[in-house]
Amino acid sequence: MTYEETVDPTGAEAVRRERFGKLPERIRLEDTVEERPAVLPDPAKDTYNPDEWLVRTCL
Template sequence: MSHEETATEAARRSERFGALPERIRPEDMVETTPAVRHDPDRDAYDSDDFAVRYGL
């Protein structure tokens, strides 16, 4: 194996593997979605209404 072949192979390796890929932040690797869609009727709790219906 000659020195020229080794330099050519090294140049090919450097071209292919010479730089690492761009870093990805951990925050960008996670996607959060709610398990249930927002339902305004379900979240409209009125403590006075509950007391009138079930407490009296």
């Protein structure tokens, strides 16, 4: 009796071979990178206000 005679191709092995029998398709490098346009920094966001610092630390 050979190995081919003992294997049942219609059972669970056939289902497994259909699902896992080949490698997934390659993903191109261009498809793995997300590009977003750069935004200009907001000049009002990072301004230093000495009065605000004084109020937050001294009160």
